[in-house]
Every structure is written in structure tokens, then in C-alpha cells.
Amino acid sequence: MKINFTLNGKSAEIDADPMAMALDVIRDLDLTGTKEGCGVGVCGACTIMVDGEPVSSCICVVGTLQDREVWTVEGISEKMPDLIEKFIDNEGMQCGICTPGQIMAAAAISSVDITSEEDIKKYMAGNLCRCTGYQTILNAVEDYLAIN
Amino acid sequence: MSERRIDAVAKATGIAKYSADIVLEGMAYAAATRSAYPSAVIESIDTSEAEKLEGVIGVFTAKDLPGGNLYGRRVMDVPILVADRVRWLGDRVAAVVATTREIAEKAAELVQVTYKELPAVTNADDAIAPNPVVIHEAPWDYKGAVAKPEMGPNIQALEIHGSKEKAEQALSKAAHTIEATYYTPGDHQGYIEPQACVVDYKQDGSLRIWATNKSPYRLREQIGLVFGLDPKRIEIMPVVLGGDFGGKGAPGEVPLCTALSILTKRPIKMALRYNEDLLATDGRHASKIKVKLGIDKEGHFVGGTFEALLDGGAYAGFKPVPTVNLHGIVDAAIAYRMPEFYVESKIVYTNNQPKGHMRAPGSPQAAFAFESALDELGKKSGLGPIKIREMNLLDDGEVNAYGDKWLEYRGKQVLALATNQPKEVEVPKGWLYGEGIAIYARSMPAVPKTSLRLTMQEDGKVVVEVPIPENGAGGQTVVREMIRTGLGIESDKIEVRQVSTSSLPTDAGVGGSRVSLGVTVAVANAIKAWKERPAGTNSVEVTTNEESDGPSGAYCAQLARVAVDPETGQLKVLEIISAVDVAEIVNEKAHQMQIDGGAVMGFGFAVMEDLLEDDARVWAQSMGEFKLPNMADLPKLTTVLLRGGKGVGPNNIKSVGELANCGTGAAIANAVTDATGVRIRRLPIKAEAIYSGMREGNN
Structure with a gap:
């Protein structure tokens, strides 16, 4: 089935089973920055942005993306260089497998009201990191919010 | 000043390539049919339905294997595909190769296997009970085995230190003793990247492998042994690792995919779903540790016994060390002056998930048991948790319980630092507040074994080729920092490049807190x-395999501040203070993340992580059930560095990667006792256990 949506700012048409997972379809387009982690919508490594909100692409069937605006880390790297820069400057990563997902969640942070550090922690709780202990990721998100 | 890590841009923009991102021309996908029973005999396997599925290239069982069937990191007791008897639920009985991953997975479910169920050993106690079910008839016959017939049935490894008789004799004269048993659960390393590999066998007998593996040189030897191939014809390709924590050291699915690539003459990719990774890889051993410690009137240790029973699961093949044991168990008293110490570390076969290495193998279990018991003894003797540790921590010039004299011992200093930090956390109104302390010390690795090549390009750029996989800890950035300061050139003139095993002679692999020292x-x-190179050469290659200074080691003292709701037993860890013994720091940020990440991992082990193993099953079947700490779960993390230590190697360093995750369990359990009077001897600490302890007056 043909599915039309915008992907990283450009219109895209794909021919896919509408019940296929967005994660697999996106990765098959050679956009491998979106990572497979838990596969059950818990770890956040596969986070993409759909109409401005963070979505776990491992539990999102691609048919639901029809007519919607989809961003992956590859597009966000160009669209939001400030955000990427904050993750780089703070070294908000070690192994890096969760990093694109962390960045995608942070990219969509304006979809919620943030008034405190606690709010950031709750918002980012859907993105697991086993390496860093989260401090550098939190610093990156805080620095980004400070300039936006 | 440290400069930013070399892989930051690639990782932040999503272009860094991990094993699951590798795609080769003509590649097919593999999936495994795993056992339906933890213990059974295979009566028949019918692959016909699976073969009929469109897209299936082949379905294979043990009889099809082109090489040997057994592999392992040291003990070769793990079957690639089981021929006759399954020993745990993760055993592979058949494998499918198909044009897509989904088809392979679907076909794997269509393989029909009939079993005759056998009784299973579902816990370590049953494995060594009189007349147990024997899991391997002759485990001592496996290549690399350390088990011996005289050890009795179901023993993977048995390591003994000291004399039980002498320790008990010393304990009989003690003024105060404590005797208690502590339990920790099976745990998973919790790396976010599930295990994956791509294997490409060529008809000329050469083999290329991309894999979630941190010991490439060992991997090629292990694969060479199984298939009778010259390791030099096996090339392990550089690829980024999405976390490790000890879990990426085993061959994983590489032996199976090598067989499948040989059989189908195609490159084969296999990527585990995380659910399968939880079931079928090799996490941290569940432990039961019986501790007895004794002190004299003043509070000095007179001796102790430390008897650990560890559930090694169905195979011993996931432990690489020569003893097959876990060093952390034997090293339980390394921080202290301990005259007579007896350790027995027994790892047994069961029909549970086989276990391997996870961040400081054996140490989180041992530190939980030892440091909890020490606190209990502190309470019983009236000395309290700080005094009893001060009395027994080693001083410079002394020899530890294992006969080593470290360059220095800074346990007393880190203890003082951890306990003297201002209390700035807020205790919820009406909740009980408590503090708990734990000490962990770790010896430094003695022989750093690695190689590297340094080449000056015509444009003045220095290319440093390294064999070290980047598992996230920052080893390659450490190389860049060292070259920058050593040659006095700018970072942007240095390119650190991980190369394949065919490009450099050797590396010991990532692990054992040895990477920074090695590099x-x-x-x-x-x-x-x-600097001494002959004129006209622009490249030098070195191989390192020399004894470092030492012996030495580092200390970490952790203080946990907790609050407990007296109505429900709910536990809130408010703060973890880590006081860490350091010498020079090569990269401040990477160093700090090893401490923060370690403390959070220790926190997870203490209060939430559990594979929920029961009845020979892993009941934590997804990351929804296997809980890892998230950002909202975090306590306040405070680090205090005790600088100025005597390190080892040319850069005067101490290892840090496995320091901050070991004592946390005991620190939190000790804090719970301080708050409530309830002694928790089983991890993870549950509100239910605290609540019932408070009701029943357990202490």
C-alpha cells in the first residue's frame, strides 16, 4: 500500500504493508540513526517525531503516518543544529545507541510545559541510557532549553 | 583540559555504524528456534512447515553443522545447535535462513520439535543437593574445563582461598561475630543495543565478521577453534558497540551465523530482539553468600568465612577467565586487614540461563554480602558503621588478605570524604531517614596487552590506528588525548581509527578496567x-605486553541517603555520594560518566533490576518487566574525588570503570536499616520486604 507523508521536511511516498513498524520501514530507507532497542516502546532508542510529538517507532505502525510530518535524527541534525551541539558539547552520550532517541525526545520537548528540572526528568524518563547516569544528557537538555 | 570525545558528532547525528546497521550485498537473515523446555531430550525435529514458507532459504539442525558444535569463551560446552538434550530455554535447536528477518523469525516458530521432558534443576541449591539431576554427565571433558570429577556433579568452577579450619579457629576466639546469608538475583547488563552480528564466509576460506563483541582477537580465536579455521583468515571488522557492561564479550550468535554462512554461501545477519536478548544471553550470576565475620574486643578483624554459591546456569562457556570463576567473590575482603579469611566460590550448573560477566564480575554480589555483614557486626558490637571500617581498612605498607602490598591504600580517606558531605536533600514529611555506607576496592590489571600504529600523513595529520572497540567508555578518546599531550599537537590533527583484526597484531579486548592503562x-x-624512528619512516607500530607498576588498586566509598515511608515501606533513595580514589585523570568527562553511570547501575541493582528467574524461566520477558533506572528515578548523584593518588603506568592513572557500581547495594541496604531497623538481606530491596520487616520487628 502506498503511504504518503513528509519525512525530514520532504514529501515521501513509500510502498509498504501499513501494519509494518515505522522503525523497520525508516531503517530500510537507510535512515539507520533510528535505533532498535527494547522493541516494546519502553527504552526510547527508536524515538521519532510525528507532528511535533515524540513517538516510539518500534510500536508505531507505518500506516498511521499517512499525511503526517515525520522527523528522524538525520533531519533534526540539520533542522536543529543547536540541539545537536548541546549534546556534543556536554558529551551527552557514551556508547551512543540511545543518543538519537534522546535527541529526538529533546527535539519534541516543546510539546509539553517544562517549568523545572523535575519536569525535564519526567519528560525524558521514556528514554533509557545505561552508560552515562543521565547527568550529561540532562545538562544537554537544560542548555538547549536555556537558549530556546 | 579535556576536549570533547571523538565519536560525539557521529553519535549525535546518527551516522555512527553499529552491527545492526551493517548491510551486505546478497545478505540473508537468520533466526533461531529455541527450546520449549529447560530440560528435555529431543525426540524429533520436523522442519518441513518452516521450509515451505516463502522466502525461506534453508532450515538447519545440528546434523547439518559444517564444523564443531561446541563453543565457549574458555570452557567449550555451549552447543551451536542442540543435537540431543536441551539444558535451558535459550538452547537453539534449529536455525532458519530467509530473505528477511521477519520471515526467518516466523519460520523459526514453524519448526516442530517433539521433546521428552526431563526433570530440571531450577536453583543452585538443588544442583548440589544429594543425588541431584546431573546436567552434564562429564563436564570435565569439555575443552577448557576446570571442573574435576572429584568436585562432584554439576560444578562449573570451584575456587578456594585460605583455610576454613584456621578461619573458624580464629572466629571461635572473636569477641563479636556475625553470621548471615545474603541473596542477589540474576541481572542483565542492560545495554540498550541488542546483540547482533553479520558474518560473511567466502569460498576461499576467509571470514569477515561484524559483531556486538568487545574482544575481537579472542572472538577470532574462538571461531577458529570451532570451525578449524586459521584465526588470521578471520577478520573482525571495526564497528561501534551500543553498550557492553560485560555482556558483549561472548561469541553470541557468531558461531551459529558462521555455520549458516558456510552452509548457504551468503552473508548472514542475525539481530536479537531485546526480548530474546533477555532470555538467551548471559547476565550476572544470582548469588547466595553465607558470611561469617569476627572482631576482637577493640574491633579488629580476627577472621572470616565467605561461602558463595552462584547459579552458573546451563553452560560454563560464558566466563573467559582461567579459573572460570568470578574474581569479585574471591576478592571480597580486599579493602581490609583480614588475618584469616576463607573464601569458597562455587559456581554450579543448573537449567537456568547461563551466566557470564557483568561489570566487575562477582563484586556487586560480594560487596553487598560483605559490606552488609560488616554493618551488622558494627551494630552488634556497638562500634557503628564508620568506626568498624576505620579500624580495619588497610594502611600504607601493609599486605592485604591475598598477599599483595599495594602502592597505597586510601580507604580511610575516601571513607572520611563520603561521610563528611553536607546533607542537602529533603526528606518527605513523616518519612524515616537513614544513611548507609559501603566500601569497595579493586586491584588494577597488571599486564596491559594491546597494539597500535601511528602514521604521519603528508598533510601533517597523525593517524592512530587502534584495535580497541569503542563500547562507550571512551577508550579511543583516551588515545587521542594521550597523543595530543604526548606529541604536543592539536586534536584536529589527530585521527583515531579503529581497524580490523587483520591490521594490527593484538588486543586483550575491552574489560577488566584495563583499557586506559593499556592504551x-x-x-x-x-x-x-x-621520536626514535629512523629517518624517512612515517609510521611506527608497537605491541605492548609488559608488567605495569604495582600492584595497586583504587577505593570507592559510597554513602546512600534514603527515606522510607513508615506506612507502606516505600523506599526513596535521595542521594548517592561516591568518594573515589583517583590519580591523574585523562579525560574528566568520560571519567565522571563512569562514576555516574556506575552509581546508577548500582542503584538499579539495589532497588529494581531482576530477571525474575523462577522455575527455570526468565519471567522478565521484555524491558517493560526488566526495569532499568530512568532519568526520573535518579537520586541526587554526588561525586567527591580524592585526587593525588599514586597511579600506575606512564600517565599515573587508576582504573574507574568498575568502582562505583559495586558497593551501592550494601550502602542502600545499610541506609534502610539505619532508617527503619529492618535488615534487608536480599536484592532488589522491595517495599514489601521493608514493610513486613517493620511490622514483624525484623532486625
């Missing part, structure tokens, strides 16, 4: 060789 020695040698 500092190798880089120092390379810089020396570079």
Missing part, C-alpha cells in the same frame, strides 16, 4: 618509537 602504555611506547 597509556601503548601510546607512551608509540611516542617513544616515533
